[in-house]
Amino acid sequence: MTLLALPLQEQAVFVLAAMVLFTSFLLLAQTRLVTSIHTFAWQGGLVAAITALMAWSSDAPHLYLSAALTLGLKALLIPWMLHRLVRRVELDRHTESLAWPAATLLGGAGLVLFSYWVVLPIEHLELAATRNIVAISLSVVLLGMLLMVARRQIVQEVIGFMSIENGLFLGAVTTAHGMPLVVELGVAFDVLVAAILFGVFFLQIRESIESLDADRLDRLSEREPEA
Template identity: 40%
Template sequence: MSSISIQLINLFAAFLLLLAFAMLVQRRIINLVHMYALQGLTVVAATSVVAYVTNQEHLYYTAAITLVLKVFFIPWILHRLIKRLNVRWEIETLINIPSTMLVGIVVVVFAFNLALPVSKLSSSVSPGTLGIALACFLLSFMMMITRSKAIPQVISFLSMENALVFAATSATYGMPMVVELGIALDVLVGVFILGLFMFQISEQFESLDISHLESLKEE
């Protein structure tokens, strides 16, 4: 593999990590959606590079599906949802932004340490990529924890999935086509179901604030 392609993949990986942090601190929902689309685009680019370098045809299909689904279709659905539910307002987080950032840095360090022994086992993987993919995954998970509205939680769930796809393609050069198709379908169905839930929640509680769900707790 040429050094330029490795540099490219590392560049995309760094961009992805940056985006993950940006999403962690972003307050406006509409911007979150834009960032999600950007994240998807980065994954598409990384996948295409890997496909070009390794000459695996099916990775092009993967990139194409990702492009259609995660860059255009799902952001479009989310835009519509936001319009329909009228939730453009700023979102409040459960923990304040600076401390979230600090915890995020700790998580990234943890992820890199975790990825180090794993990437040592394999010669084809650049040590940074897997660490970044893992860090993105954990940061998205953290974002899901710190947000109190339903839509940002869905977006963070989707970005978790992006991180997984990135880990699969960039670190290990792709999964079998069937698995990828399956994941794509899962995401699509997941978005529809979550969208449905959000309508139900907002109808029932006249708000998308999930703290209302606390009343469902058993006493």
């Protein structure tokens, strides 16, 4: 079955999902902190748009609520909080030099291939369309993890963490038309609390090591000094 034979809404979902994946790569290559936060906000907006589209095409009104929740949390509130924090700790002009930009992006591409390989056995379930979306959401999750590993900045780690959540949410919405409402509210609550805690931690970490560089969090290790 070619993708062109799908109904128009599903094609639109595909295009949007591809754009979500694209924003993941943008996050991976972005060196300016503020631009990263904006890219992350766009990713949240795209996921919210997909949710709204699914709500409309599959006539599932409770998805409108989760779309609104995603838009409010991932595209507006959390980016705004991050932005405020970054300004508060005067990192808004911060640019980071990437250690291995080409290798990181190639690694990212490898992760996408890996995701497609993982979901390969699911093909005879329902349609090929689902398989694609599961692969894309898994890729977004794995790219988020790569982002957290590749970056040394604590704010970037948070963005990676939250973009993992985006990938999970994308998977839940597109494969199963969203989780039951209680669960979705619970997950949204957890994400909100996590975002607040991140804010608390920025300040605690800055207070204790006077930097937001994750490389300097190295006091605890198995190599204990001989006192």
